[in-house]
Amino acid sequence: MVQSINPKELDIAPYIDHTLLNQTATPEQIQQCCYEAERYKFASVCVFPSYVQLAKELLQGKSPNVSTVIGFPTGATTSKVKLYEAQEAVENGATELDVVINLSWLKTGKSDNLHREIAEICEETGQTVKAIIETTVLTEDEKRLAVEILMDAGIAYIKTSTGWYGGATVEDIRLIKSITKGRIGIKASGGIRTYEQAVDLIVAGATRLGTSRGVEILTTEINKNSIKS
Numbered sequence: 001m002v003q004s005i006n007p008k009e010l011d012i013a014p015y016i017d018h019t020l021l022n023q024t025a026t027p028e029q030i031q032q033c034c035y036e037a038e039r040y041k042f043a044s045v046c047v048f049p050s051y052v053q054l055a056k057e058l059l060q061g062k063s064p065n066v067s068t069v070i071g072f073p074t075g076a077t078t079s080k081v082k083l084y085e086a087q088e089a090v091e092n093g094a095t096e097l098d099v100v101i102n103l104s105w106l107k108t109g110k111s112d113n114l115h116r117e118i119a120e121i122c123e124e125t126g127q128t129v130k131a132i133i134e135t136t137v138l139t140e141d142e143k144r145l146a147v148e149i150l151m152d153a154g155i156a157y158i159k160t161s162t163g164w165y166g167g168a169t170v171e172d173i174r175l176i177k178s179i180t181k182g183r184i185g186i187k188a189s190g191g192i193r194t195y196e197q198a199v200d201l202i203v204a205g206a207t208r209l210g211t212s213r214g215v216e217i218l219t220t221e222i223n224k225n226s227i228k229s
Helices: 026-040 049-058 079-091 103-108 111-125 141-153 170-180 195-204 215-229
Strands: 016-020 044-047 064-068 096-098 128-133 157-158 185-191 208-211
Touching: 016 170, 016 215, 026 044, 026 049, 026 215, 044 049, 044 096, 044 141, 064 079, 064 128, 079 096, 096 111, 103 111, 103 141, 103 208, 111 128, 111 141, 128 141, 128 185, 141 157, 141 170, 141 215, 157 208, 170 185, 170 195, 195 208, 195 215, 208 215
Parallel strands: 016 044, 016 208, 044 064, 064 096, 096 128, 128 157, 157 185, 185 208
Antiparallel strands: none
8 A cells, every 4th residue: 555655756557447448349449458558557457348358368468457347337236147247257367356336235224235245256256356336326424334344345445436426536535545544445436537636536545546548647747747848
């Protein structure tokens, strides 16, 4: 975990999960996404499960990990379906799983169901699990409860959002950090469009950033600095 950060010296590339979750994405676009992830040394690419195998082949022997989404974007599929989807993704080469939690269970007090579902995915896959809690539709008490349940279930990261209902905020990252106290990672996701926004989220406590605009963010900042110098 990052202990102290100098925003002026921060390289955000290693924080980024380079995301391509477009239903109409083509193999050529996945190839470009993987090329960019390696070129800019992003942490991972994040693609739909149907493209995991291709991404794994393209990134074989290279530094970015292969991430995918499970139960995306609603989290409302059954536990058996989520587990199968997660296991198949791992078999195809995914090493990081961004799993949408069942928000209805959280909001109706079915904490045991929520814990059991995520714990089983963590245990059966043995891979990095990032639990997506959709912060924009939760109260502060619900956010606290979700984080505690999911940490106990064995996740590696809390992820703020799918991006379908809004995105990450500095305030939510600070709240999650105050609960996790460095015991797990925090992935800020949804609506990250500028270098300044990315830095603010990292300074607040994010250890990963989910964005489809990583290249744009980095090149804009590089060009800005070139003009200044």
